[in-house]
Amino acid sequence: MTVEDLGYNGHFEELRLKNNLEDFGFGRVVAEHRERYTVQNGQGEFEAVITGNLRYSANGSEDFPAVGDWVSLIYSDSSFAIIHSVFPRLSSLSRQAVGKLGELQIIATNIDHALLLQAVDRDFSVNRIERYLTLCNSSGIKAIVLLNKIDLISRKSLEKMVGSIHERIKQVPIIPISNVSKEGIEVLDTYLQRGKTFCLLGSSGVGKSSLINNLVGEEVMATGEINKSIDRGKHITTHRELLVTEKGIFIDNPGMREVGIANATDGLEVTFGTLTELSKNCRFNDCTHTTEIGCAITEAIENGEMDRSSYENYLKMQREKEHFESTVAERRKKEKDFGKMLKKYKKDRKSNKY
Numbered sequence: 382m383t384v385e386d387l388g389y390n391g392h393f394e395e396l397r398l399k400n401n402l403e404d405f406g407f408g409r410v411v412a413e414h415r416e417r418y419t420v421q422n423g424q425g426e427f428e429a430v431i432t433g434n435l436r437y438s439a440n441g442s443e444d445f446p447a448v449g450d451w452v453s454l455i456y457s458d459s460s461f462a463i464i465h466s467v468f469p470r471l472s473s474l475s476r477q478a479v480g481k482l483g484e485l486q487i488i489a490t491n492i493d494h495a496l497l498l499q500a501v502d503r504d505f506s507v508n509r510i511e512r513y514l515t516l517c518n519s520s521g522i523k524a525i526v527l528l529n530k531i532d533l534i535s536r537k538s539l540e541k542m543v544g545s546i547h548e549r550i551k552q553v554p555i556i557p558i559s560n561v562s563k564e565g566i567e568v569l570d571t572y573l574q575r576g577k578t579f580c581l582l583g584s585s586g587v588g589k590s591s592l593i594n595n596l597v598g599e600e601v602m603a604t605g606e607i608n609k610s611i612d613r614g615k616h617i618t619t620h621r622e623l624l625v626t627e628k629g630i631f632i633d634n635p636g637m638r639e640v641g642i643a644n645a646t647d648g649l650e651v652t653f654g655t656l657t658e659l660s661k662n663c664r665f666n667d668c669t670h671t672t673e674i675g676c677a678i679t680e681a682i683e684n685g686e687m688d689r690s691s692y693e694n695y696l697k698m699q700r701e702k703e704h705f706e707s708t709v710a711e712r713r714k715k716e717k718d719f720g721k722m723l724k725k726y727k728k729d730r731k732s733n734k735y
């Protein structure tokens with residue numbers, strides 16, 4: 382395996398030289414288990430931990446290595462290494478960390494394409510596709526929607542589904558596929574490329590790992606059915622894993638139940654392009670598109686020119702984004718106030734007030 386097969390390219394080489402990292406080894410993070418990382422350098426895999434310096438200088442979870450990252454390494458022996466630094470990321474897919482309001486969780490980094498999977502039998506939701514798209518768009522990651530398990534429904538139902546996505550989502554390829562009949566796989570194949578990174582996203586049981594097996598032609602990933610009533614909350618895939626193949630680099634993920642919007646800078650604007658365009662005609666610059674008179678969006682909905690569910694989905698995510706941002710701002714303020722207090726205390730102590 383070469384580093385190019387792993388996704389290395391001129392851009393990362395430039396970063397490596399610019400940051401004076403010639404004396405270090407380097408590799409890509411292929412798995413993470415609670416701050417222990419598996420790094421592949423083209424020759425083999427290494428178990429790795431981060432330097433104390435990297436840990437203490439980290440401002441948040443986003444400064445820690447994530448699956449997909451290129452990192453510089455200090456080898457300690459043939460199977461262990463220390464991660465010295467994380468290369469600046471080309472892209473990073475993140476969401477609101479589950480149960481930790483105002484915190485980001487990085488899903489994976491340096492992704493070229495996201496493969497957004499939904500199963501047509503019980504998982505289908507255009508709202509959720511828009512949600513995943515927003516995550517992708519806020520990081521400039523191109524997305525492909527894959528409607529899986531089409532062997533389970535009629536042609537007619539499939540056409541209806543594809544139509545309902547097209548009504549709300551433009552400019553994103555939608556490929557109906559089946560891991561059972563293998564339909565659509567050759568269409569997906571045309572998007573794949575050796576050395577490019579594809580991140581598979583979707584709920585548990587939609588067939589992410591099955592698709593990887595199908596593309597690779599062997600059972601490299603565990604797959605299966607989980608009895609929802611007995612094993613609530615379980616996943617077949619339990620951790621993120623980056624897999625290098627002839628057809629491309631695939632990042633398999635455990636199914637997600639929550640896709641919380643975090644810092645969706647531009648993500649919403651891009652996902653809801655029609656709505657954003659329309660909003661330029663609103664009477665007020667700070668229109669919230671809810672109760673204002675002269676709102677071009679509410680007007681377009683009344684006229685049937687704009688999809689109401691899409692608009693409601695937009696508002697919901699916009700609120701989440703604002704909530705995330707205000708929580709972050711509040712925390713920053715607290716930290717700043719604490720810093721000020723500490724400074725004052727030190728000053729007062731110097732002048733012997735205590």
Ligand SMILES: Nc1nc2c(ncn2[C@@H]2O[C@H](COP(=O)(O)OP(=O)(O)OP(=O)(O)O)[C@@H](O)[C@H]2O)c(=O)[nH]1
Pocket residue numbers: 529530531532533558559560561562583584585586587588589590591592603604605606615616617618619634635636637
């Ligand atoms: N009928 C049908 N079943 C499929 C298809 N693809 C996958 N399955 C089945 O769906 C179940 C779940 O597949 P997985 O590949 O494990 O799903 P996953 O998305 O990786 O799930 P997690 O790892 O839990 O996130 C398995 O029983 C697969 O055999 C398909 O195209 N058609």
Ligand SMILES: [Mg+2]
Pocket residue numbers: 589590591603604617618633634635636
């Ligand atoms: Mg899986």
Ligand SMILES: [Zn+2]
Pocket residue numbers: 660663664668669670671673675676677678679
């Ligand atoms: Zn408006």
